[in-house]
Amino acid sequence: MTATPDSGLHTALLAATLLAPWLALAVLAFTRATGRALLLPLAPVAALLAALVLPDGTALTAALLPAGLSFGMDATARVFLLPAALVWTLSGWLACQLRPEQARSPLFAALWLLALAGNLALILAQDLLALYAGIALMTFAALGLIVFERTAEALAAGRLYLVMMMLAEVALFVAIAALVTDAGGDTRFDAAATRLPGPVLALLALAFGLKLGALGLHSWLPRAHPVAPVPASAVLSGVMIKAGILGWLRLVQxxxxxxxxxxxxxxxxxxxxxxxxxxxxxxxxxxxxxxxxxxxxxxxxxxxxxxxxxxxxxxxxxxxxxxxxxxxxxxxxxxxxxxxxxxxxxxxxxxxxxxxxxxxxxxxxxxxxxxxxxxxxxxxxxxxxxxxxxxxxxxxxxxxxxxxxxxxxxxxxxxxxxxPDTAQAPAVxxxxxxxxxxxxxxxxxxxxxxxxxxxxxxxxxxxxxxxxxxxxxxxxxxxxxAASRWPGATQRATGLRRYRPSFGFRAKNVPAGRPLAFHLAVWERHLHAWRLIGRAVVLVTLALGAAIGLGLTR
Known part of the structure; x- marks a missing residue:
């Protein structure tokens, strides 16, 4: 097809969308603190414009990218790109206003921009390798945002997040490797979606279920998102969590x-x-x-x-x-x-x-x-x-x-x-x-x-x-x-918060007369225990190794 001036502008805007976070990273070290904070809301502006004006079918040509990577705009990408770009832009702007000293931190800005780059890449990805690269980059940059406050709760949540996301990355990598091998090196989504044997489908369900926080795979989510800085929590819970459902739409038909x-x-x-x-x-x-x-x-x-x-x-x-x-x-x-x-x-x-x-x-x-x-x-x-x-x-x-x-x-x-205590409150x-x-x-x-x-x-x-x-x-x-007027509701909630059961299910650990919410909290703490998570990781890793060794995913 002959290129038109409009198609050239569209391709340039698509390239700018993907490159803007990386360009912002490049100039990060050469800007003053005030200018450094402004990079956060400015980096996603090109993505917001692209979501509004780019027609479906806009793509970067193979000559501009490494072999096996392709990015483009289609109806699915637009659905995810528009809210993502809007939330990233406004959250970055609010980060500059709410916690200026934090937004000016080179570490926070770098983590923010890397997570943004990964998020935009996975949304606009048009092949398996680009999708995996975007998910991996976003996942591990988000870890830095989760533990940024360095509190005990943040570090504990970060460890849990890291282990579960590593499991998701291994499962996704094995599934994609099997799909690419079975397709003779073809990394396009439509080629992969037609070849989904049972073991590969199970691996994809595990990987994307962990990313999404599906039941049984969710224990990282309610601990990781609340401990991050407020703007990071907004993009984590509003945008980045959708990577699992996007991957599912791309690969499973x-x-x-x-x-x-x-x-x-x-x-x-x-x-x-x-x-x-x-x-x-x-x-x-x-x-x-x-x-x-x-x-x-x-x-x-x-x-x-x-x-x-x-x-x-x-x-x-x-x-x-x-x-x-x-x-x-x-x-x-x-x-x-x-x-x-x-x-x-x-x-x-x-x-x-x-x-x-x-x-x-x-x-x-x-x-x-x-x-x-x-x-x-x-x-x-x-x-x-x-x-x-x-x-x-x-x-x-x-x-x-x-x-x-x-x-x-x-x-x-x-x-x-x-x-807030006006004497100790940070400047806004x-x-x-x-x-x-x-x-x-x-x-x-x-x-x-x-x-x-x-x-x-x-x-x-x-x-x-x-x-x-x-x-x-x-x-x-x-x-x-009625619940707000129930006698003793506040005391029960306070007691629930203080309670820390042991790692064993024993009748003496469950006081009589506790509400259903209390028993759910006990069960949830068992799901969060390292003993259980560690065993699960070992078992799944062994299963993946056996699947690879026996060729079940081919």
């Missing part, structure tokens, strides 16, 4: 083999169980950031459900994934950034921030007139496409109720967040709320604008759709009010 297997129902069951379990665990939290971490696990459960449905129905489930990726990415980033602002504000400014938190919280709760209605309608359409989803629909209504209770609990906790910028307010505007309007004319818009705009969205919140409100 509906086929007769997957539809006839046990994998789709297994993913659906795990997703529903994860959404409910994480919501119950989050209700026992007293730290808003930890609660938001559990909320992310719950929302990733819904994406796990859609990953299973995508193997059966194809397009309806994929469309629902697109809605949830944008809806959750914007709302969760706004919640994390709002918590950070709330901890640095006082007086009327503090009250205004808390009121602003209601918008993304109600959106995640699925309240009427919010983008949560779009997400709920998309889920309903994906389930309806299966032709036999009555039981699953009821289960998803239950997860909607749990999410509504979780967000009401979050609003209650943030209402009592202590005001003059208008730290401005990037957050822009993000709130995106939460309010952007998903509605992006899905105009789509079937999900028609379903969400009906009176019945709005009424169905109001039901979980209407049920959750009286439950939340």
């Amino acid at each position: 509906p086929s007769a083999d997957t539809i006839g297997s046990a994998l789709p129902p297994l993913l659906v069951v795990l997703g529903v169980a994860g959404a409910l379990y994480a919501a119950l665990r989050g209700l026992a939290c007293r730290d808003p950031k930890v609660l938001l971490g559990w909320s992310s696990v719950s929302q990733m459960g819904l994406l796990t459900v859609l990953a299973g449905l995508a193997l059966i129905t194809g397009e309806p489930a994929i469309a629902a994934i697109s809605v949830l990726v944008i809806h959750h990415g914007l709302a969760k980033a706004a919640l994390f950034l709002g918590v950070g602002l709330l901890g640095a504000a006082a007086g009327r400014r503090r009250t205004g921030i808390w009121i602003g938190l209601w918008l993304p919280a109600l959106a995640l709760a699925g309240a009427p007139a919010t983008t949560g209605v779009l997400a709920k309608s998309a889920l309903d359409l994906a389930v309806a496409a299966t032709g036999q989803g009555a039981g699953l629909t009821a289960a998803l209504h239950l997860t909607g109720l749990a999410s509504a209770l979780l967000m009401l609990r979050f609003l209650w906790l943030t209402r009592g967040t202590p005001a 910028g003059r208008y730290p709320e401005l990037p957050w307010l822009l993000l709130l505007g995106a939460v309010l309007l952007l998903p509605w604008l992006l899905f105009q004319g789509a079937p999900v818009m028609a379903a969400a705009a009906t009176l019945s759709g709005q009424a169905a969205a109001a039901l979980p919140l209407a049920v959750a409100l009286p439950i939340a009010v």
Whole structure:
């Protein structure tokens, strides 16, 4: 095809999107502290522009890249790139305002830019090698952001994150190596997706399930995300966590083999169980950031459900994934950034921030007139496409109720967040709320604008759709009010936080009369124990070695 001036400009913009974080890294050492902080919000600007104007099919030619790497824009990349670029830009801007001394740190800026570079690369990747390189770079740069505060909690969370992500990287590497070998060196997605034997599919499910935080593979997520600096928490939970579902969409397509297997129902069951379990665990939290971490696990459960449905129905489930990726990415980033602002504000400014938190919280709760209605309608359409989803629909209504209770609990906790000590509070910028307010505007309007004319818009705009969205919140409100007035609720929550069981399941370790949340906390601490995680890593590593040695993945 003959190149046109427009196609040349499009290719240049795509190249600028990928190179901007690396150029920012190159000039990092030659800029002053103030200029160093400005690199954080400026580096993703090209990506934001690319998501808005680049047509599908724009690609970098092979002559510009090392052999085996290709990047380009398509419909899937756009769905992930737009919220990612917006959240990275506004979170970087808020980092300059909320913690200027931190944003000026060369180490923080370098880690931020490396994670951004990996995130953009994996979103725009058009082949297996580019996808793996982007995931690996983002994963290990994110480790530095998680442990950046160097607290005991951050270092412990970082160790857990590192072990589980190493396991994911090994599983993904083996799967990709098997796919490339079986395809005769062809690294294109469409070539790989047609060759997915059972062991390779299992490896991909393990790798992407760990990245996503699916039930049983989630223990790193509620510990790692809350301990990072607030802007890093926003991009971790709002953007980077979606790498698992993006990889799944790229490599796993509906086929007769997957539809006839046990994998789709297994993913659906795990997703529903994860959404409910994480919501119950989050209700026992007293730290808003930890609660938001559990909320992310719950929302990733819904994406796990859609990953299973995508193997059966194809397009309806994929469309629902697109809605949830944008809806959750914007709302969760706004919640994390709002918590950070709330901890640095006082007086009327503090009250205004808390009121602003209601918008993304109600959106995640699925309240009427919010983008949560779009997400709920998309889920309903994906389930309806299966032709036999009555039981699953009821289960998803239950997860909607749990999410509504979780967000009401979050609003209650943030209402009592202590005001900062003005004598010891770090300096903040003059208008730290401005990037957050822009993000709130995106939460309010952007998903509605992006899905105009789509079937999900028609379903969400009906009176019945709005009424169905109001039901979980209407049920959750009286439950939340009753729970807040229950005698001794505060003391039980405080006791739960102090409790540290041993690593053995013994009856004497479980006091009588404890609520369900207490028993869930005991179980979760066992999942976090190094004894269990270490054994799991050894067993899976041995299984991978046996699979390679016996040629089962070929």
